[in-house]
Amino acid sequence: MNERIQLRHITKSIGEKAIIRDVGFSVTRGEIVAFLGQNGAGKTTTLKVAAGLYKADQGEIDIDGTSVFIPDDPLLYEELTVREYIQMMKELHRVNALPDHTAFRLEEELEKKIKELSLGNKKKVALYAALIPQPNVLLLDEFISGIDPLNMRLVKDLLRAYAAEGNAILLSTHQLSVAQEFCDSCVLIQDGRILGEKVPLKTISETHSSLEDYFIHMMQEEHVHE
Numbered sequence: 001m002n003e004r005i006q007l008r009h010i011t012k013s014i015g016e017k018a019i020i021r022d023v024g025f026s027v028t029r030g031e032i033v034a035f036l037g038q039n040g041a042g043k044t045t046t047l048k049v050a051a052g053l054y055k056a057d058q059g060e061i062d063i064d065g066t067s068v069f070i071p072d073d074p075l076l077y078e079e080l081t082v083r084e085y086i087q088m089m090k091e092l093h094r095v096n097a098l099p100d101h102t103a104f105r106l107e108e109e110l111e112k113k114i115k116e117l118s119l120g121n122k123k124k125v126a127l128y129a130a131l132i133p134q135p136n137v138l139l140l141d142e143f144i145s146g147i148d149p150l151n152m153r154l155v156k157d158l159l160r161a162y163a164a165e166g167n168a169i170l171l172s173t174h175q176l177s178v179a180q181e182f183c184d185s186c187v188l189i190q191d192g193r194i195l196g197e198k199v200p201l202k203t204i205s206e207t208h209s210s211l212e213d214y215f216i217h218m219m220q221e222e223h224v225h226e
């Protein structure tokens with residue numbers, strides 16, 4: 001099976017409110033998919049359903065392997081040092097070996113408390129910790145924001161290498177320029193519904209001057225049809 005993530009006809013209400021409706025798309029091995037939509041469109045809710053944190057009212061979720069969800073504000077046990085946190089996650093997941101942390105350039109942060117870290121370093125620690133149980137799928141909510149350009153390059157390289165091993169990444173973001181140069185394809189959500197099909201970013205670059213242009217075009221089209 002080539003698909004790592006398959007969502008079919010997912011519907012989720014919270015209270016009386018229908019948050020996502022008939023959501024369906026897939027992410028294949030090796031693929032990084034940007035999940036795009038305006039504030040409140042339903043990205044986080046979809047990611048939480050895919051992660052099993054929310055139970056869908058209807059529909060099917062297939063994850064080939066295991067997944068880890070990183071929320072936009074990852075809970076990282078602020079009082080622990082990075083080394084202690086990593087050790088805790090190692091014990092929690094009962095793994096013998098840890099991923100190599102040199103590529104994350106975390107050496108100088110290991111003895112710092114998590115609460116002392118910059119946002120970018122917190123995100124790197126969250127990503128490192130997410131990889132400890134060796135998941136096949138990463139579900140990332142607004143992960144690529146608040147990271148400086150040097151760390152962004154590093155994070156992009158790490159995520160690309162992770163995907164190249166046959167894993168899949170679904171990431172929500174408002175950073176369209178970053179998504180454009182580093183994701184493989186995109187899925188748009190508007191008001192809880194998927195707009196169109198998953199589209200390769202290569203195709204978008206042939207028809208639109210930027211992902212931002214495509215995004216705005218699609219959102220305006222949707223308004224016209226409302």
Ligand SMILES: Nc1ncnc2c1ncn2[C@@H]1O[C@H](COP(=O)(O)OP(=O)(O)OP(=O)(O)O)[C@@H](O)[C@H]1O
Pocket residue numbers: 014017019037038039040041042043044045046
């Ligand atoms: N626990 C909840 N109770 C009630 N409404 C909720 C709850 N969680 C989300 N919503 C509503 O569901 C809708 C979709 O929210 P969601 O967080 O999934 O959107 P999003 O696309 O991730 O937005 P953003 O880009 O702002 O993070 C919003 O209208 C939000 O107010």
